[in-house]
Amino acid sequence: MRTTSNPGDQRGPDAQHNRDQAWARLTQTPSGGRRLPSRSGGSPGRLMDIARDYDRVCQRAEGSLLPDATDAEVLAALLVIRMLREKLDHDELKLTSLARTKKITWARIAQWQELSGRQAAERRHLQLSRAYTRPDGTVPRTQSERVEQARERRSRRAEREWARQHAQRIRRIAAQLAAIDDLQKRVDRSQEARVILAVRGSETQDSPEPVPLVWPTALRDCLAEDERFRSAPPQPTDEGDPDGPDWHRQQQEADILHRLLGLVTYAANPRNIDLSDLPQLADAIRDLHRDSQQQAKTRRPPRPGASTA
Structure with a gap:
């Protein structure tokens, strides 16, 4: 033109x-x-x-x-x-x-937008809505994202409940691991510690000083927290709570044990610590990790009355 x-x-x-x-x-x-x-x-x-x-x-x-x-x-x-x-x-x-507030299905919306189907319509809506953040700062999610989030919540609840059901086993193994005298030195000599140090060295001109990895300290802190919880459980603050004090104590205990399980399973990987001179402890940690992972794959909470051994 x-x-x-x-x-x-x-x-x-x-x-x-x-x-x-x-x-x-x-x-x-x-x-x-x-x-x-x-x-x-x-x-x-x-x-x-x-x-x-x-x-x-x-x-x-x-x-x-x-x-x-x-x-x-x-x-x-x-x-x-x-x-x-x-x-x-x-x-x-x-x-x-x-249209959605009027209960019009995604399938009908897709038909009138001449899109391939329900998922395409929802993806289109998500693409547009992400340019306009909600007042609370959140970003809308697709149905598949909501389903995945719900699955993750169920999996997390199942993991927490599994940890509570196996409390004695987790506490016993965690205490044995934390009782190793040179636990911090073993961790700081591990392959993972060397890799982290090498990465830090590549980012600077000077040779960096080794920095102790934190999970051994976190393990002992979590054990101490668990001991305090068992010796003096927190008292309920709301007497009118419909869930009751026992339920809240169970949730607090499950949270502590779930964190304790995660810290113990660091030691299941030889990359993080060498336990070759403690084969029984190493086997117990690997078995615990394997059993917890198997439970996570099933994503089903344990049956009522399951063994707590």
């Missing part, structure tokens, strides 16, 4: 890169007067405000209408297209959300 410059416009075309000016330019009347733009707050106004002049610019681009468009008109139309695209995306998001 050939364009001609407007001799009365002393500014270059780049000076027109302003959304308000671009929108106003397409609301000009043929006589040069302006209709009042209907946009504010950085979002487009009504489509009817610019429809006629926008169509004229496009017809000139096709060569079906004279005179040719000016540079400023063409650039204004391009910027308006971007603004309208944003407006249409936002309108689509609002309309899709409205």
Whole structure:
């Protein structure tokens, strides 16, 4: 398309890169007067405000209408297209959300959007909604993400309950591991510690000092916390709580034991510590790790009355 410059416009075309000016330019009347733009707050106004002049610019681009468009008109139309695209995306998001509040299924929405199916419609809605964060700062999730999150919650509850059901075993092995005199030295000599030190050395010019890994200290701290909990369980603060004090104590105990299990299983990997001179303890830790992982794969909580050995 050939364009001609407007001799009365002393500014270059780049000076027109302003959304308000671009929108106003397409609301000009043929006589040069302006209709009042209907946009504010950085979002487009009504489509009817610019429809006629926008169509004229496009017809000139096709060569079906004279005179040719000016540079400023063409650039204004391009910027308006971007603004309208944003407006249409936002309108689509609002309309899709409205459809869902009216209990219209994703399958029907997909049909009217001419998408391949329910999942495509939901992905489209998620793609649009991620550009507009909710007031609480969260980002909407697809159904598959919600399902996966629900599975993770069930798995976490099952892991916590498994740890509580196997409390004696976890406590016994954790105490044996924490009782190793040179536990911290073993961990700091491990392959994992050497890799971490090498990575830190590659990031600096100087030779870094070794930094003790923290999980042995965390293990002993968690054991001490468990001992305090068992010797003096916290008293309920809300007597009207419908769950009752026993339930809350069980949840606190499950939380402590779940963390303790995670710390113990660090030692299941020879990369993290060498226990070759303590084969019985090493076998017990590996067995505990294997059993807990097997439970996690099934993602089912233990049956009532299961053994706590």
